Amino acid sequence: MNHHVQPVIGTASSRIYETLRRDLVGGQFVAGEKLAINALKERYHVGLSPLREALNKLAAYGLLVQENQRGFRVPKLSRSELDDIANMRLELEGMAFERAIQHGDDVWEAELLAAAHRLKRADTTLDKGEEWESLHSQFHRTLVAPCGSVWLLRFIEQLHDQFDRYRRLGPKMPTVRQTLDEQHHELVALALKRDSKAARALMDDHIQKSYQLALKRYQEHA
Amino acid sequence: MNHHVQPVIGTASSRIYETLRRDLVGGQFVAGEKLAINALKERYHVGLSPLREALNKLAAYGLLVQENQRGFRVPKLSRSELDDIANMRLELEGMAFERAIQHGDDVWEAELLAAAHRLKRADTTLDKGEEWESLHSQFHRTLVAPCGSVWLLRFIEQLHDQFDRYRRLGPKMPTVRQTLDEQHHELVALALKRDSKAARALMDDHIQKSYQLALKRYQEHA
DNA sequence: TTATATAAAATAATCGATTTTTTAACCAAC
DNA sequence: GTTGGTTAAAAAATCGATTATTTTATATAA
Numbered sequence: 001m002n003h004h005v006q007p008v009i010g011t012a013s014s015r016i017y018e019t020l021r022r023d024l025v026g027g028q029f030v031a032g033e034k035l036a037i038n039a040l041k042e043r044y045h046v047g048l049s050p051l052r053e054a055l056n057k058l059a060a061y062g063l064l065v066q067e068n069q070r071g072f073r074v075p076k077l078s079r080s081e082l083d084d085i086a087n088m089r090l091e092l093e094g095m096a097f098e099r100a101i102q103h104g105d106d107v108w109e110a111e112l113l114a115a116a117h118r119l120k121r122a123d124t125t126l127d128k129g130e131e132w133e134s135l136h137s138q139f140h141r142t143l144v145a146p147c148g149s150v151w152l153l154r155f156i157e158q159l160h161d162q163f164d165r166y167r168r169l170g171p172k173m174p175t176v177r178q179t180l181d182e183q184h185h186e187l188v189a190l191a192l193k194r195d196s197k198a199a200r201a202l203m204d205d206h207i208q209k210s211y212q213l214a215l216k217r218y219q220e221h222a
Numbered sequence: 223m224n225h226h227v228q229p230v231i232g233t234a235s236s237r238i239y240e241t242l243r244r245d246l247v248g249g250q251f252v253a254g255e256k257l258a259i260n261a262l263k264e265r266y267h268v269g270l271s272p273l274r275e276a277l278n279k280l281a282a283y284g285l286l287v288q289e290n291q292r293g294f295r296v297p298k299l300s301r302s303e304l305d306d307i308a309n310m311r312l313e314l315e316g317m318a319f320e321r322a323i324q325h326g327d328d329v330w331e332a333e334l335l336a337a338a339h340r341l342k343r344a345d346t347t348l349d350k351g352e353e354w355e356s357l358h359s360q361f362h363r364t365l366v367a368p369c370g371s372v373w374l375l376r377f378i379e380q381l382h383d384q385f386d387r388y389r390r391l392g393p394k395m396p397t398v399r400q401t402l403d404e405q406h407h408e409l410v411a412l413a414l415k416r417d418s419k420a421a422r423a424l425m426d427d428h429i430q431k432s433y434q435l436a437l438k439r440y441q442e443h444a
Numbered sequence: 445t446t447a448t449a450t451a452a453a454a455t456a457a458t459c460g461a462t463t464t465t466t467t468a469a470c471c472a473a474c
Numbered sequence: 475g476t477t478g479g480t481t482a483a484a485a486a487a488t489c490g491a492t493t494a495t496t497t498t499a500t501a502t503a504a
Contacts, residue, residue, distance in 0.1 A: 010290050011487065013278075037456075049271070049488050052457085053278045056235075060282035062376070068233050069495055071456060081372070088373045091317065150303070151310045151384075154284070155377050162373075233457065259486075271458050274487085291465055293486060 013050035017057055024063045025164045031077045062158060082218055085162045086211040090204055096144035096152050097203045101196040104146040109192055115142040116188045123181045128172050139184060166214040169221045180209055234272035239279055246285045247386045253299040304440055307384045308433040312426055318366035318374050319425045323418040326368040331414055337364040338410045345403045350394050361406060388436040391443045402431055
């Protein structure tokens with residue numbers, strides 16, 4: 001029997017930040033909702049100071065809105081913002097993918113194949129939980145990783161989190177994702193062929209289709 | 223005599239955030255420096271809690287780097303990051319300016335002229351202090367304001383703050399800014415003519431020249 | 445009713461002190 | 475002289491309680 005408590009990595013602040021980020025992106029809060037700080041304290045078993053620091057970071061990141069003297073709320077969702085986010089993804093991820101294909105080396109190629117493989121394994125198990133989401137994010141990160149711009153990567157990451165607030169509305173629908181999942185492998189194939197023209201076209205299509213799905217989710221959402 | 227203290231707007235946290243942002247962008251801290259929180263507390267006459275909340279926000283915004291358990295430091299400067307920031311400005315501000323020219327209405331035209339005029343007045347007084355910086359930021363914000371994308375505007379704002387960390391290194395050199403200042407009016411002229419092709423070209427040139435200046439500052443910086 | 449004022453409750457923001465972790469200083473062993 | 479280990483000091487993170495502000499409830503007058 002092991003009586004050693006494993007040392008719990010990071011600060012309370014950084015842990016609650018990551019947890020809240022995950023839950024905000026994953027739709028655990030309703031859009032527009034005012035966050036009751038005391039309730040969060042209990043729900044996540046965390047002190048007030050680290051919690052407030054995390055909320056402040058999330059507000060600066062864009063996953064919360066902060067109003068002076070009246071705390072934090074979950075940002076509203078809107079059609080126009082979804083359009084904005086999707087358009088920016090088209091521009092920025094397209095740009096980044098082209099550049100990644102220019103600069104990516106053989107290590108990147110290996111990582112791409114690995115990331116795609118791990119994602120496919122998760123696709124077929126069909127449960128599509130937080131595990132799948134994580135692999136999916138990682139896959140898209142890998143696609144653009146060697147684009148050469150840390151700021152571009154940063155913005156893309158932020159847009160993904162925002163986009164996923166829409167995509168992950170409502171229940172899982174595995175059948176609709178079929179095409180999207182297939183495109184992941186085609187993206188890898190075109191990247192390996194260094195066909196940046198076709199690669200970008202497919203990336204555009206991929207984002208468009210994701211957008212259609214997110215839009216449907218948003219409209220059905222009530 | 224007026225004994226009423228005027229009510230000091232905003233929370234302590236939001237005020238120290240703005241102050242620190244200004245000072246970080248304005249070069250009041252040396253790049254790479256570790257921030258001594260207690261020293262900041264005294265320097266800015268602010269309590270620990272609001273100060274830490276502001277530092278957390280600034281870290282999420284990219285004007286500080288946070289290392290678990292070892293506080294905050296001012297990000298290092300590097301040639302490659304300056305190049306990255308300038309390139310991203312070229313892409314994003316160019317895009318935004320073109321869109322602004324498509325969508326901007328007559329109210330925008332008036333605001334453009336006003337912003338350019340205020341900036342010119344500040345140009346000629348030649349003292350180029352924090353006042354000029356503020357008007358300069360406002361002018362560039364106005365140029366792209368009606369681009370239709372809040373995320374694009376957000377990213378551009380962030381890049382400007384990052385860029386200015388380089389541009390504002392070292393002492394003021396009014397003569398070098400001559401060309402830049404003249405371009406401001408030409409940008410307005412082309413915007414009013416709705417000549418988005420020429421406007422973008424000039425914007426590109428403007429950013430390039432700013433980049434040359436910032437690069438020189440960075441290289442001379444020691 | 446509708447509006448406005450006031451009091452009570454709830455919540456946000458901040459403070460001061462404590463706990464935890466890192467950094468620095470020191471010393472011994474190799 | 476360097477390495478490794480121990481202790482002291484400094485700094486970061488967190489806690490518990492206080493203060494300030496907003497919100498809700500209640501009362502009163504137009």
